[in-house]
Amino acid sequence: MDFVESILKESRVRYREYRCNSTSPIWLTSANQLMASYTALTRFALIDRHYTGWHAHHVVEAQDLERLGVVDKFPKYEEQLTVLLPQAAHIARVNSVLRNQAPMNAVMTMGDLLIAYAAAYALMGNYSGGGEQKIRAELMAIARAILRRVGLE
Numbered sequence: 001m002d003f004v005e006s007i008l009k010e011s012r013v014r015y016r017e018y019r020c021n022s023t024s025p026i027w028l029t030s031a032n033q034l035m036a037s038y039t040a041l042t043r044f045a046l047i048d049r050h051y052t053g054w055h056a057h058h059v060v061e062a063q064d065l066e067r068l069g070v071v072d073k074f075p076k077y078e079e080q081l082t083v084l085l086p087q088a089a090h091i092a093r094v095n096s097v098l099r100n101q102a103p104m105n106a107v108m109t110m111g112d113l114l115i116a117y118a119a120a121y122a123l124m125g126n127y128s129g130g131g132e133q134k135i136r137a138e139l140m141a142i143a144r145a146i147l148r149r150v151g152l153e
Contacts, residue, residue, distance in 0.1 A: 034128075041056035057085045060117070094123070097116070
């Protein structure tokens with residue numbers, strides 16, 4: 001079992017394999033979110049015309065793992081868990097809220113970071129058709145599972 005699938009299992013988010021042209025596993029959650037490694041989703045967005053321009057977003061950003069002093073306990077950036085988001089949702093919503101709530105050089109606790117992620121994920125909307133609340137709940141459950149992996153939650 002790879003890192004992505006192990007985190008999905010630990011998060012207790014319901015998921016199944018998404019059948020597509022990818023050579024790497026891609027998972028579809030019950031809220032219709034596509035999850036995989038950064039490498040797998042980036043490649044997938046290039047080959048599937050329905051997802052052209054979409055971005056692979058790390059559910060917990062590498063700079064935040066670094067800020068918490070645990071980045072070395074995780075796989076390489078390219079192998080970490082990501083969700084496929086429309087470009088506008090990724091850049092204009094999630095990243096802008098995260099950088100506003102959790103500025104790059106600010107010293108923050110894990111609790112403060114989770115609050116910042118909750119604020120960012122509250123603005124996701126129903127981008128996948130799975131329901132706003134379910135989308136947000138899945139992303140936060142995954143973020144917590146990632147942090148639990150190193151004993152932080």
